[in-house]
Amino acid sequence: MTSIITNNAATVALATLRSINNDLNTTNDRVSTGKKINGAADGAAYWNISTTLTSDNGALGAVKDAINLDLSSVKTSSTGIDQVLNALQTIKEALVSAKSSSTDRASYQKDIAAALSDIESASNSAVVNDSNWLSVDSSAAGYNAEKSLLANFSRNDGVVSVGTADLDTGAFTLYDAKTSGTSTGSSSTIDKAVTLVATTASTDADLTVTVATAAGSLKGFMDTEYTLSGTIDGATVTETLSISDIDISELTGSKADLAKIDSYMKLIDATMAGIRSGAVALGTTETRLESQQSFAQSLIDINTSSIGSLIDADMEEESTKLKALQTQQQLAVQSLSIANSSTSNIMTLFR
Known part of the structure; x- marks a missing residue:
């Protein structure tokens, strides 16, 4: 069933995109600072x-x-x-x-x-x-x-x-x-x-x-x-x-x-x-x-x-993760676009 009120596919795609963006921001911080622990919120004990x-x-x-x-x-x-x-x-x-x-x-x-x-x-x-x-x-x-x-x-x-x-x-x-x-x-x-x-x-x-x-x-x-x-x-x-x-x-x-x-x-x-x-x-x-x-x-x-062993980021790992997250972000945007386009198909039924 397709609903013009609730688009479950778009909701799931949007949630996935948000999660990927959060991970991407975290990875970007680690790559730019060289640290995996930048504050108490990143790991209170290690910090x-x-x-x-x-x-x-x-x-x-x-x-x-x-x-x-x-x-x-x-x-x-x-x-x-x-x-x-x-x-x-x-x-x-x-x-x-x-x-x-x-x-x-x-x-x-x-x-x-x-x-x-x-x-x-x-x-x-x-x-x-x-x-x-x-x-x-x-x-x-x-x-x-x-x-x-x-x-x-x-x-x-x-x-x-x-x-x-x-x-x-x-x-x-x-x-x-x-x-x-x-x-x-x-x-x-x-x-x-x-x-x-x-x-x-x-x-x-x-x-x-x-x-x-x-x-x-x-x-x-x-x-x-x-x-x-x-x-x-x-x-x-x-x-x-x-x-x-x-x-x-x-x-x-x-x-x-x-x-x-x-x-x-x-x-x-x-x-x-x-x-x-x-x-x-x-x-x-x-x-x-x-x-x-x-x-x-x-x-x-x-x-x-x-x-260094406690807070330094593994730059090889983070750079690889950054590339993967950027790819996932692009795919998530595509998924959201596809999910949003499904509702536009409904309009053809009213022509």
């Missing part, structure tokens, strides 16, 4: 997981950037310390040569002065992001030798946390501009250096080395003041100086002056040992930060891959 992973990737990227900045500070300080140790070695060698009875100590003092200038220059230049760990002012507001370096990011049971690596820069500080008060930095390394250079004055050629300042106000390796004292050939010898004050240009071949040179050598040797000991922490921190930086990048790559 929720992917947005969480995307957020974590953003945090991991920030962690990576922060680690890179801290790593730059660590590497800069390490480079500065390497230069300082080389300059101290130059001073040590000059002092050894100055022990000779027929040497020109004024010439060796020029080498020492140049090396001391290099040390100061390297310390002052070790700056990253307005921060210098080798040349400091521990009396400045907010100063803290204990640096908390961003190291990692983690999510456990839905709780986000950021891990840090602590570094005591006081263990390798070279200069401290503070004029009074006590330092908030570490004095353990300098105490160790003082212990190394201290002697017992068992012979008349030895000078006892002690720290000239109170233990609580110790400064950097290069500006901590030491007191050399002893009795040489019945005469009392006392001198207060820092490594930066060493000057052998006026020294003679007397026992007292040669004892001073010996003490300078001990100070330099102990200072190098103390700085190397402090630099170990830098090296360990550098290795840890590089490892964490690499791990953070690995996590980003894993998350990116996971996100």
Whole structure:
């Protein structure tokens, strides 16, 4: 029976066309965006997981950037310390040569002065992001030798946390501009250096080395003041100086002056040992930060891959589906046209 009120064939054809158009729109969205999940409506569970992973990737990227900045500070300080140790070695060698009875100590003092200038220059230049760990002012507001370096990011049971690596820069500080008060930095390394250079004055050629300042106000390796004292050939010898004050240009071949040179050598040797000991922490921190930086990048790559597996569209499949749906759409339009034309045939009966 043909009805001019209800055209069932056209209704079915129209419903089919609507369904095909909906599928075609969905496929078009996937082809244009490259994603099969573009919002919560496309798959709430997958969308929720992917947005969480995307957020974590953003945090991991920030962690990576922060680690890179801290790593730059660590590497800069390490480079500065390497230069300082080389300059101290130059001073040590000059002092050894100055022990000779027929040497020109004024010439060796020029080498020492140049090396001391290099040390100061390297310390002052070790700056990253307005921060210098080798040349400091521990009396400045907010100063803290204990640096908390961003190291990692983690999510456990839905709780986000950021891990840090602590570094005591006081263990390798070279200069401290503070004029009074006590330092908030570490004095353990300098105490160790003082212990190394201290002697017992068992012979008349030895000078006892002690720290000239109170233990609580110790400064950097290069500006901590030491007191050399002893009795040489019945005469009392006392001198207060820092490594930066060493000057052998006026020294003679007397026992007292040669004892001073010996003490300078001990100070330099102990200072190098103390700085190397402090630099170990830098090296360990550098290795840890590089490892964490690499791990953070690995996590980003894993998350990116996971996100892709959840929401990325299979472009080969979608392009094939797009072609099929376009063909189906054309056929559905033809079917609807045929279904609509059946009612027009009724008009011939009334002619």
